[in-house]
Amino acid sequence: xxxxxxxxxxSRAVPLLEAFVAGGLLLDATRTAAxxxxxxxxxxxxxxxxVNLLRGRRELACAAAARMTAVRSLHxxxxxxxxxx
Numbered sequence: 001x002x003x004x005x006x007x008x009x010x011s012r013a014v015p016l017l018e019a020f021v022a023g024g025l026l027l028d029a030t031r032t033a034a035x036x037x038x039x040x041x042x043x044x045x046x047x048x049x050x051v052n053l054l055r056g057r058r059e060l061a062c063a064a065a066a067r068m069t070a071v072r073s074l075h076x077x078x079x080x081x082x083x084x085x
Contacts, residue, residue: 001051017041 002010017037024034 014041 018041021034021038021041024030024037
């Protein structure tokens with residue numbers, strides 16, 4: 001859907017934005033901005049999911065499952081609980 005260069009930039013920007021939201025919600029001075037960025041991120045995620053569903057893509061590969069096996073081995077019970085979903 002996006003060109004390769006845009007995907008690479010976006011794949012680097014999203015975790016930074018998520019970290020800003022997480023940290024920004026802790027401070028009074030940045031709470032409003034962090035909340036707005038968080039809302040935009042959620043809307044973008046929901047939009048991407050909606051586009052895929054409307055295109056009939058119901059079985060999407062998710063890299064989270066591969067990461068969760070590593071999490072299970074690194075974090076014991078908490079990783080096992082989250083990866084069993």
